[in-house]
Amino acid sequence: MIFFIRLWPEFKIRRALFRYPFIRVPFFIFSGFIDAQTGVCAVLLKFMHTMKRKLFYVLLPALAVLSGVFIMGCKDNNEPGTDPTVSGSLHLDFDNVVGNEDLKLNAQTYQNSVGESFTVSIFNYYISNFELLRADGGSFIVPQDSSYFLIRESNEASQKATINNVPVGEYTGVRFIVGIDSTRSVADESKRKGILDRFSGPTNEEAMYWDWNPGYIFVKMEGSSPAAVESPNGKYYYHIGGFGGRTVKTLNNIRTVQIDFESKKAVVTTELSPEVHVLADVLKIFDGPTQLSISEHTSVMFDDFSKNIADNYVNMFRFDDINAD
Amino acid sequence: MICLVLASVSCEKGTDSPDPGPVDPKPAPLTWTKPSHFPDPVYDLSKNPLTAEGVELGRFLFYDGILSRTDNIGCGTCHQQQAAFTHHGHDLSHGVDDKLGTRNAPSVQNMAWYTSFFWDGGVHDLDLVPPVPIQNPVEMDEKTGNVLQKLRNTPVAGAAKQVDYPKMFKAAFGTDEINGERMMKALSQFMLTMVSATSRYDYYALGDASALTTQQKEGLALFKQKCSGCHSGELFTDMGFRNNGLIPNKINDQGRYEITLNEADRLKFKVPSLRNVGLTAPYMHDGRYTSLQQVLDHYANDQASSPADSIYNSPSLDPLLKPAGKKPGVRLSATEKQSIIAFLRTLNDEQFITDKRFSDPGIGTSL
Structure with missing residues (x-):
């Protein structure tokens, strides 16, 4: 506005x-x-x-x-306080899948919607700026400093996003962004600790940052495919980022996801820490508003076509189930 | 009363570590002085106050090949002092395993005044410059996280060059913690001290009329008339991005466009500073020209070697190179070119390229 x-x-x-x-x-x-x-x-x-x-x-x-x-x-009527007597925790488990199968790095060959077979060797994505939604239309905005996660298929622990100090109550959905918001993308080093540290830790190990055009890579997916004929090593590369630009307006691939827990509720109490299972379906990266062909787009990084992939992957998340505790 | 005081003193002593050792000296503040004819710096020195120890640490980091995967490519490998911190004789530079880059190594000088870095201006903060070459697969091809770990592991027993980085970080920052922020700040501190402002031109600008010859003064006047539309001010750059009409070569580098994805930015590159330009051959973002004569021939669009236009007329060609109703370029006679070149050489700063404060402390590698 x-x-x-x-x-x-x-x-x-x-x-x-x-x-x-x-x-x-x-x-x-x-x-x-x-x-x-x-x-x-x-x-x-x-x-x-x-x-x-x-x-x-x-x-x-x-x-x-x-x-x-x-x-x-x-x-929000509830104070998002840190009083342990009125708050609890909620876990979001991100399970990466390919259609109805569990994603297996390197080992398994899959087929996309245009009939190209492919394997996956890297699948990482940032999710951030969580908001837990209540049935009454209210919500709990997770304090931003506790709201950044880097999900890595190669690292099981990373796939559980734990949110603490959640006001007790019943939650019916969650909203978050895929990527890192523009404010944090240009923030001072002191605001980039832990998972956002560019110089060391997972961001650096997984090379989830473009140094030459500073910004986080929101989603990184790589693997091999016989359709990657243009590629010297038979690999395809999708590195999708772009927060909108620091000094001039550029590519903005920040996407907001909302997941409704269907008929279920995540009930947070001081004792119960519900686990919400969310599936992230790799096939949706290839199939959405744009049908992505590996042979036509073998390497997509900081370029205009990347918007299409972002518009696809914003729909890759779907609700699976809730474990009451 | 005295007993009480003594008792309390002994109590305090009791809580100390068994061997307190000498008190660590504080890093010594270093005053950064702006040359009087220069504009105010862009870098915010208050967020990274210079100290003698910080600058010294930065100098070691700048020259140490430990920054590369192969431990033999430092910043100083491609940014050599005698060539005003460019890669002498290299149109493109080669990094680890002799891999070739795609752009000519720009000079590291007067960084405090830069609003953006690299030929495409992708980086806006000096502190964020070092990770670019460090993590570029054809330059140093190392992860900064690994560099930090290697620095923490020094001194390495038996190594030819004994550097104790934890000790140097402690001297510069108070504790021996080695993290990315400190490393980048130390490198910035060193680079901020690399100010070139003692060329013959500078003496002239500060009032010594005898510092330039008649021909050089003529060249300066011509330069102001014909070149300073882009190479303006005391840094001899407007810090802008412009398409100067170079015909794209096989690399097909789109320059600034790769950062902004804006069609209007295709083939635009940072206007380089011309300080020390007589020492920084080869020229242009891809090092295609080996002499200042070739550079001026390009701008004049009258290369002796070929009757064809040297200036490639594309939609983003800079308006200053498109005089209405005439062929693209800047009209320059042979004599005028000679005067301009004579003037440009007065921007060579011998003091800067021989200043021991900026020299390799004995750990560098040159390839």
């Missing part, structure tokens, strides 16, 4: 403010200077008009996330 403010003429701003009155609130939080007529933060608007483009693309996503957090926070 902040983009509207920047790009729209005044009457559209007013209309937006009329329709979405809550956007005044985060602006108020930011500055305290609100234009009496439009309700828009005048200082912020002026700043947006005068600042250089390079700031534009860094600051806007940052503000968008901040205001988003604020708005979402308002919806």
